Amino acid sequence: MAAAFSFSYDQAFSRNIGWVTPAEQAQLKGKRVAIAGVGGVGGVYLLTLARLGITQFHIADFDSFDIANLNRQAAAFMSTMGLPKADVAARMARDINPEMQVKVFGKGVDASNMAEFLDGVDIYVDGLDFFAFAARQQIFAMCATRGIPATTVAPLGMGAACLNFLPGGMTFEEYFGWGDRPELEKALRFLVGLAPAGLHRRYLVWPEAVNLQERRGPSTIMACQLCAGVAGTQTLKILLGRGEVITAPRGFQYDAYRDKLVHTWRPGGYRNPLTQLALAIGKRVFAKALLKQ
Template sequence: MHATYDARLQEAARAMIRPADGFSYEQAFSRNVGWVTLEEQQRLREARVAIAGLGGVGGSHVTTLARLGIGALSIADFDTFDYSNFNRQAGATLASVGKAKVQIAAAMASDINPEMDIRIFPGGVSSDNIDAFLDGVSVYVDGLDFFAFEARQLVFAACRAKGIPAVTAAPLGMGAAVLVFMPQGMSFEDYFGFEGRSNAEKALRFLVGLAPARLHSAHLVVPSRIDLTEQRGPSTAMGCMLCSGVAATEALKLILGRGPVWSAPWGYQFDAFGRRMGKTWRPGGHRNPLQRLAISIGQRRLGIPTAKP
């Protein structure tokens, strides 16, 4: 049934950790109880969360959700670790350079919870494996690279079709911007308006849509390090770790059905450097007048031509 994920790589990941002599799930995650009930902890144990992309935020999502006691993960990434990952990515060490991110992430999660059921998709997500990747999933947490537009459109559309809530948390500077897409709410496409756009314009629309409050913009001291056309930008470990905290919190609320969830067109951004929090609302998504104005200003400043869908 799950021939599109690599069980052999999963076994290789498990071989990297110590035997689980004396491991007890109840003991390992007992300190969660108080913020969750015993019954809720069991529901987390029975839940499966999918994470596509195991880079800056994705790897941190894996370890945070594992420590929350989530019982099953589906993880996807085609990349290997390199030295440029050291400033922010969980699992990026001298020992992991050149090794598959899915293998290292699975080993880290299994080392926290050796009972965890982990499905590994070492080729990333595609139309060929999206059904297997999302099979039995309670919540999808987005860890894809900022510029992975095709894969992101595919996953969010599939989540909507399958009735799976999808959470995206973007590390912006030393903070996090969060959006939740519910199956019955505004869709990813209606919010961002990617269809028919160039990659440069998708990057601009994604950035503007993620953080309409722009709380991070005042702290960028070397603007030239951002180039949407060349698909590169700076990042910090603080931003990535904040993302994993808020994304796991949203996943917990969705799995347990407890606590408010602000879904698109609502969103929020926390900027740790400026110690500010912003809640945003963009009814109409990318068609909202404020969004259209922000996109238009960004196009002029960055020299990005407008593409008619």
């Protein structure tokens, strides 16, 4: 017969102590985090931050689990197929901490509910699908207006690329320069800007899997889990005001396949000559790919 257990916050997160102080753990307990998208990276972000002892979340996702999610998404199981991602993720987080407060935005986040989604949050952690251009652009803009720190960590290949946008620093729009450009242009700017070092590109063995027009690309569980470690650590540092936080136009990419860590710096963001050159090359490569179809 299984032993009966009663939840205790102090006991549940006691192994965090040492890497954080008891006072810092108490601080984390009182923080509120917003995560848009709880699929590939967002779902594991939620569970990572829940295990860190954060107890208040706003999460948004309109999608339901499908078979194609099984290779990488933390809450994707045959038993969850067809179920709303946000509801399943919230249930798993509450199973870690029954005292947790999770506000679920089951229809996703857009202009109609974005203010409510970001209301009272201490940090935004970006878990949106790569191609969710409108929502991402609006959320980061509102974070900048409201002075909310925001971090995005991209699962690229078998690694993670991180950019932080803090109040008073370079904004998402200043870095990427999306404006009202077409979606394919935004996709290229996002891809180039997220990881200027491009550590992942060298071992892409099946390029046909990347199709910006059809909004699809490959992703691995290793990348998603590495992203969660990076995003969780950036969140801890930002919320506790502890240690140096690398902010845009600086970023970094770690690639486990190539065993490399590269720090990047693109002053001027999308206006940087190196970024402009990479964009020009990307456009030519994309144009050639279209001709082959």
